[in-house]
Amino acid sequence: MLHLDRCDPAKRDWVSDAIALVEADANRSADTHLLPFPLPASWGIDLYLKDESSHPTGSLKHRLARSLFLYALCNGWIGPDTPVVEASSGSTAVSEAYFARMLGLEFIAVMPASTSHEKISLIEFQGGKCHLVDDPTAVVAAARALAADLGGHFMDQFTHAERATDWRGNNNIAESIYAQLALERHPLPAWIVVGAGTGGTSATIGRYARYRRFPTRLCVVDPEGSAFWPAYQKQDWGIRTGRGSRIEGIGRPRVEPSFQPAVVDRMIPVPDAASLAAMRAGSKVLGRRVGGSTGTNLWGAFGLIAEMLEEGRKGSVVTLICDGGERYTDTYYSDAWVAEQGMSLEAPLAIIDGFLAGGVWHAPGSGAALGSSTCEDGAR
Template structure:
């Protein structure tokens, strides 16, 4: 493999980071009398529109520095959408072919985004077969399987180097609560929660990490049972988070609390949050907000002030025909009204019913 080609490829990927501004940390309006601040790290402002841009950049650098990618390597990834969009962007930057293996139920908007970035989509009917299919396809093509679910937690430098955790704390430095009580994230690969959990411990912060998990995902039941072989046998309806089995990148020891979030609650919180922010956010952001609202209500009951941070994982324009479609929600057999009322009650009074 050409060292000269690899050096130039690394320069191109690093240059993308160098010319990209950091993502914003947006305040989410809460009543001043609560004495609690909620912030949303807006990862939708990356060049490819999601949190996964960070992951894709790290995965490419990791693979390049390990000598796994050359000038003729076809890149293959197992992805429900956003990681594939970002990896397709970097593959095209390096002049490489890219194939995303994904569940057939992935939103048409995400498929179009992957194709816009020059990638090809290989759809699989069984969501539990996506990884195995990607492995076989990469082997057949003599390509490289990026394997985000294995390498997410090791490809990012969790001690710093402008990772997402370091960025959050730097942006909170002048706020009244610069050390958050909670950071709330979902788990797809588990890489983001691993990075944040490790960083807070390394920097000796008291911040606790909550991981929210949607229906159909193995992370929450496995965490409850302390059984990491748990498998649900089905995929998540909330794209980008949740997995049928516990992935190697998920590091449960750095997680302080797992929160199970019904899919109807994710969609209700997504829509309510979008109304407050004046812009559409994605379904996994709704999952994050639902978890953050419950923790803030708990802080209120206990009379504790402080700050809570979560993520806008991607924009809602990718889900116009799914999460924002009343017809799609009805076809899924979901009733979001009770959860929407729960969010409305919380935002006006601080009381939390959890949708019950």
């Protein structure tokens, strides 16, 4: 890990200027919108989606990348000539490339060789370079080794995400959600629903709610192939699934260091077909395309709202639009791609239609009934 020469005033001045540039990016960007998702008023339950796709790099990961750069700069890990390396083929790499270019730094994203040309193009558009690795399970090790070879800094989002963000406030995503709900009829949400990739967002929200003594509970939704759900279910944090997630941005083959299970009140495993069905159904209601992880969030939120209705409880539920659907035209929104993956969206779409029409939730306990062969339990 790089440590700058503390006796070099020029480097110290550069770091000071770099921090000012990153902070200015946040200052000139308006906060992301909190959008209401229309539900029958008679239910007495409100659903909101915080639109993280409106960040300059188009996703929730913009917040993470900003925090990671500030954390590395303030720790003395990045200087004016430091190459920055990350293990990511998705939105984190796009956002980190954006900040690296802002600071005039070389950025290299290490990713599986199977990564789509569309994702590579997004990273390169922001000025980043892509280093391809044949073995997907070796990406983190390859990124760490590359950073060492270059004399650079391995950003390591999966370790540093939960500590790079000030969970007590400082305009983090949790503080923003509560501030935006202040004038709503249910200003303290019953549930906040998020997925976990690094685990940083769930850690920030869970810690903040406890710090402020809010009654809000945190639900983490998890896609197929991810280790977070089975590890949480069995309280075995050494579980490995040996595979990645088809839902970009969330799910990991192992429990990452940033994931903080003690601040999570509930986890819901979501079949991939359910994620894509909720993505498409939600896009139709919102009048705009959202990404697959937003669909995972919506599936979990719908199930929790139906549960609240059944129990006669009123309140609000908040989840996230993690990114826009324009990145997934040839995958999640392609019927041919969905069929190639061996999925059918018919059954989960019928469940969602039943929920939106009458608040009932008839999700079966087996993911196989939803076009998935590997999911354990569905959301109830």
